[in-house]
Amino acid sequence: MTANELIKKVFFFEILQGLALTFKHMVSPSVTRQYPTEKREPVPGSRGLHALVRDSATGKEKCVGCGLCAAMCPSQCIHIYTSEGDDHKKVVDRYEVEVLRCVFCALCVEACPFGALALSEVFEYSGYTREEFYYTKERLLENWDKNMAGEKGRVYFEKFWRPKAVDFAAPGPVKSEAKSEERKSV
Numbered sequence: 781m782t783a784n785e786l787i788k789k790v791f792f793f794e795i796l797q798g799l800a801l802t803f804k805h806m807v808s809p810s811v812t813r814q815y816p817t818e819k820r821e822p823v824p825g826s827r828g829l830h831a832l833v834r835d836s837a838t839g840k841e842k843c844v845g846c847g848l849c850a851a852m853c854p855s856q857c858i859h860i861y862t863s864e865g866d867d868h869k870k871v872v873d874r875y876e877v878e879v880l881r882c883v884f885c886a887l888c889v890e891a892c893p894f895g896a897l898a899l900s901e902v903f904e905y906s907g908y909t910r911e912e913f914y915y916t917k918e919r920l921l922e923n924w925d926k927n928m929a930g931e932k933g934r935v936y937f938e939k940f941w942r943p944k945a946v947d948f949a950a951p952g953p954v955k956s957e958a959k960s961e962e963r964k965s966v
């Protein structure tokens with residue numbers, strides 16, 4: 781044992797250090813929020829309740845019923861039912877999410893090639909039955925209208941969710957190739 785360690789042991793240095801920290805926190809202001817009377821501002825891009833994006837041009841859902849989101853979902857909690865429309869286009873009859881099974885991984889959002897699905901900032905929802913957490917297409921569209929439509933929705937897709945078209949742009953030269961090109965030109 782070194783002299784330094786011996787002095788620390790004799791004078792209970794670690795215990796005093798711990799007590800000092802405790803006393804410091806006893807006199808510092810509390811950081812506890814009195815929820816629900818005191819709330820934090822919602823964090824943009826957070827993973828809350830699902831929303832189906834409404835196309836402002838057509839007034840309908842953007843979703844085309846391709847099913848990629850459901851295929852990607854690790855909880856298998858997205859259910860999509862489609863039929864053939866008059867013009868032979870796919871019609872999304874039902875789009876449903878069992879929210880109680882969801883783990884909010886957002887893989888569904890990332891998988892969607894049309895930016896038709898979002899996770900909103902809504903995290904305060906409750907209910908007494910399982911059925912209340914079975915979100916239908918209409919309820920998911922309503923959530924978009926209420927909480928994500930307009931500028932908020934635009935920023936959400938612009939800032940927080942990838943991949944985007946720019947991520948698929950042609951890559952530049954590989955670094956080693958670029959260097960050999962430089963050497964040749966010298």
Ligand code: SF4
Pocket residue numbers: 849852853854855856857858877881882883884885886887888889
């Ligand atoms: S957030 Fe994850 S678990 Fe929830 S529906 Fe989307 S893919 Fe499934």
Ligand code: SF4
Pocket residue numbers: 842843844845846847848849850860891892893894895896897
């Ligand atoms: S939300 Fe997107 S990925 Fe899912 S079915 Fe609709 S278009 Fe396809």
